[in-house]
Amino acid sequence: MKQQLEQIALAARAELSKISDQADLEALRIRFLGKKGELTAIMKGMAGLSAEERPVIGQLANRIRAEIEQEITERLAEIKAAASEAKLRAERLDVTLPGTAPKLGKIHPMDKVLHDIEDIFIGMGFDIAEGPEVEYDYYNFEALNLPPDHPARDTQDTFYVTDNVLLRTQTSSVQIHVMENKKPPIRIISPGRVYRSDPLDATHSPIFHQIECLVVDKGITMATLVGTLDMLLKRIYGEECKIRLRPHHFPFTEPSAEVDIVCFNCGGKGCSMCKGEGYVELLGAGMVHPKVLANCGIDPEVYSGFAFGLGLERMTMGKYGINDLRLLYENDLRFLGQF
Numbered sequence: 001m002k003q004q005l006e007q008i009a010l011a012a013r014a015e016l017s018k019i020s021d022q023a024d025l026e027a028l029r030i031r032f033l034g035k036k037g038e039l040t041a042i043m044k045g046m047a048g049l050s051a052e053e054r055p056v057i058g059q060l061a062n063r064i065r066a067e068i069e070q071e072i073t074e075r076l077a078e079i080k081a082a083a084s085e086a087k088l089r090a091e092r093l094d095v096t097l098p099g100t101a102p103k104l105g106k107i108h109p110m111d112k113v114l115h116d117i118e119d120i121f122i123g124m125g126f127d128i129a130e131g132p133e134v135e136y137d138y139y140n141f142e143a144l145n146l147p148p149d150h151p152a153r154d155t156q157d158t159f160y161v162t163d164n165v166l167l168r169t170q171t172s173s174v175q176i177h178v179m180e181n182k183k184p185p186i187r188i189i190s191p192g193r194v195y196r197s198d199p200l201d202a203t204h205s206p207i208f209h210q211i212e213c214l215v216v217d218k219g220i221t222m223a224t225l226v227g228t229l230d231m232l233l234k235r236i237y238g239e240e241c242k243i244r245l246r247p248h249h250f251p252f253t254e255p256s257a258e259v260d261i262v263c264f265n266c267g268g269k270g271c272s273m274c275k276g277e278g279y280v281e282l283l284g285a286g287m288v289h290p291k292v293l294a295n296c297g298i299d300p301e302v303y304s305g306f307a308f309g310l311g312l313e314r315m316t317m318g319k320y321g322i323n324d325l326r327l328l329y330e331n332d333l334r335f336l337g338q339f
């Protein structure tokens with residue numbers, strides 16, 4: 001029996017040295033020390049021993065059991081340490097590797113043109129005024145000399161909230177807010193979103209952007225208007241840019257003009273973009289109508305003013321040679337990344 005026990009001890013040690021895995025170690029523990037294990041089986045057979053032999057063998061069996069247990073515990077610690085070591089080695093972080101640069105966005109081409117225009121006007125002492133996009137009929141039409149049933153309302157059909165409240169069709173509504181709240185001298189621009197019930201195509205959108213300009217003071221003339229426009233457009237498009245003024249009608253300016261720029265697509269030869277004209281319409285302008293000044297409590301006998309409203313989309317398309325307005329709204333990064 002003594003021999004058997006010593007053999008078990010030897011066998012257990014030999015197996016232990018080969019094990020490198022926690023599950024195998026547990027299997028080994030069960031095999032030698034478990035309830036149905038080899039050592040237990042021998043100890044069960046001790047009943048048949050003599051009274052002298054029993055304590056000797058018992059002691060030996062207990063010692064061997066304790067030794068095997070001790071060695072299993074030690075081996076387990078070694079296996080765990082090796083595993084965590086291997087894990088650390090596998091997860092090692094090389095802090096000297098170059099990082100992944102985050103993708104940075106870019107300023108939208110319309111914002112670029114807007115910021116340029118704002119800078120030009122701020123440099124001349126203008127303020128930037130804001131007005132509501134949801135507007136009373138009065139500010140969008142009536143105070144601008146467009147009473148109900150005025151035929152010019154047809155060209156600016158819009159979205160109505162109630163009969164009296166609508167989405168503004170033009171930033172000209174801000175002229176009225178500004179003149180109601182401030183006395184001349186007035187020098188403002190007012191950029192913002194405007195709405196018209198136009199279908200979307202290469203040159204129209206039901207939502208687009210305008211920049212309104214209003215100057216009211218003593219001695220403001222058509223020459224001040226043309227000088228300001230000429231300076232603005234040369235700063236945006238370059239010294240060689242050519243504009244023309246065409247007589248036009250707006251109910252809130254008198255005289256009125258439409259301002260065209262030589263077509264940026266064909267350079268004036270005539271193409272589908274300018275419908276063969278050689279020019280594209282850029283903005284509406286004129287001298288503030290005396291009735292509009294009077295509507296806002298400004299004496300038209302003392303003061304005069306000019307106003308213009310330009311389309312930011314058109315300005316941007318002209319500046320960058322974009323031939324379809326829809327590209328500005330689609331947020332396609334392949335397009336936007338070019339500017």
Ligand code: PHE
Pocket residue numbers: 169170171172250253283284285286307308309310
């Ligand atoms: N509000 C006009 C439009 O949208 C443009 C304009 C502004 C004309 C100011 C004259 C003066 O067509």
